[in-house]
Amino acid sequence: MGEDxxxxxxxxxxxxxxxxxxxxxxxPRLREALETADVIAAEDTRRLRRLASELGAEIAGRIVSYYDANEVGRAAELLQALQDGRTVLVITDAGMPGVSDPGYRLTTMAVEAGITVTSLPGPSAVTTALAVSGLPSDRFCFEGFLPRKPGERARRLAALAEEERTMVFFEAPHRLRPALEAMAEAFGADRFAAVCRELTKTYEEIRRGGLGELAGWAAEGVKGEITVVVAGHAPDVRPPSIEDLVDEVARREETGVPRKQAIVDVAKGAGIPKRDLYDAVHRS
Structure with missing residues (x-):
């Protein structure tokens, strides 16, 4: 920010x-913004030009590419344009910049430099999938893409096993089956979910069911843009026994979480002294 x-x-x-x-x-505001921006930073310049053509927008400003591989270097150039008094419009292939797409770094730099940051709201795969999933939408969390490596993916999902909010994920079609299988392992095969494919497009498809069932469906091969919505954890009515907690520690250890950390996390979640769980684990 500027002074004071x-x-x-x-x-x-x-x-x-x-x-x-x-x-x-x-x-209509997007069409106007495309025509009046001094600089347009696009994730894919060809897709931008196609969108502008379909909207009947005549772009007069300078177009530059702005994608994952050049985001860091390009952000400094765009910041300079902003400091020179230019209007810079950031647009990605679909959805909102900064949400699993380029935009976050430049936004942070602009805020720190005291530059006005605003938004032209538009469609979002996150909220669209959530709305059609049939799952609770009053409280949800967006988890983006899961790690590609199986071990890292298992650890991320283990940390979400007791998340009570509805969860929204993005996933590549060729990784959908292993992702759903890993979710079924971490959350249970019966945990309800919805796989939303090609949202708003001609071949839109929404499959709902247990994670195990959906993993079997995905084994046949799935194409297109994928958003997965998963039901949150429903806490047990009865408090877990010490044996249940010991089993939970063991399960987390199997996913790569160190024993000491697993004991601390499980004890905190259960609201019991970690020493009590530590003793129980080492007696088992």
């Missing part, structure tokens, strides 16, 4: 939400 925390009179950063499937979902 006051926003300085620089340019303006606009984070533009792009349609996730249907061009008709784009807002």
């Amino acid at each position: 925390g006051i926003v300085t009179d620089n340019g303006r950063l606009v984070l533009a939400g792009a349609p996730i499937g249907q061009t008709g979902d784009a807002s």
Whole structure:
């Protein structure tokens, strides 16, 4: 920020939400912003030009590529344009910049520099999938993409095993089956979920069921953009016994969590002294 925390009179950063499937979902404000921005930073410049053509927008500003591989270096260049008083519009292939897409680094830099940051809201695969999943939407968390390596993925899911909020994930189609199998292992094969494929597009498909059942369906091969919505953990009515907690420690150890950390986490979650659980684990 500028001196004394006051926003300085620089340019303006606009984070533009792009349609996730249907061009008709784009807002009139997006068309106007594409025509008036001084610089447009696009994840894919070819897709940007196609979108502009479909919207009937005539781009007069400079177009630059802005994707994962060049995000760090390009952000400094874009920040300079903002400090020179330019309006910079960031747009990704679909959805909102910064949500599992480039945009976060530049936004942080702009905020720290005292530059105005605003947004053109647009469609989101996260909230669209949540809305059609049939799962509770009053409280949810977005987990993005799971780690690619099986061990890291198992550890991430183990940490979410007792998450009570509905969970939303992105996943690549070729990794969907192992991801669902890992979820079934961590959360239980009967945990309800919805796999949302090609949302808003011609071949939109939503499959609902237990994680085990969905993993079997995905074994046949799935194509397209994938969003997975998973029911949160429903806590047991009865408090877990010390034997249950010892078993939980062992299960977490099997996923790679160190025993000491597993004991601390499980004891904290159960609301018992960690010494009591430590003793029980070493007696078993």
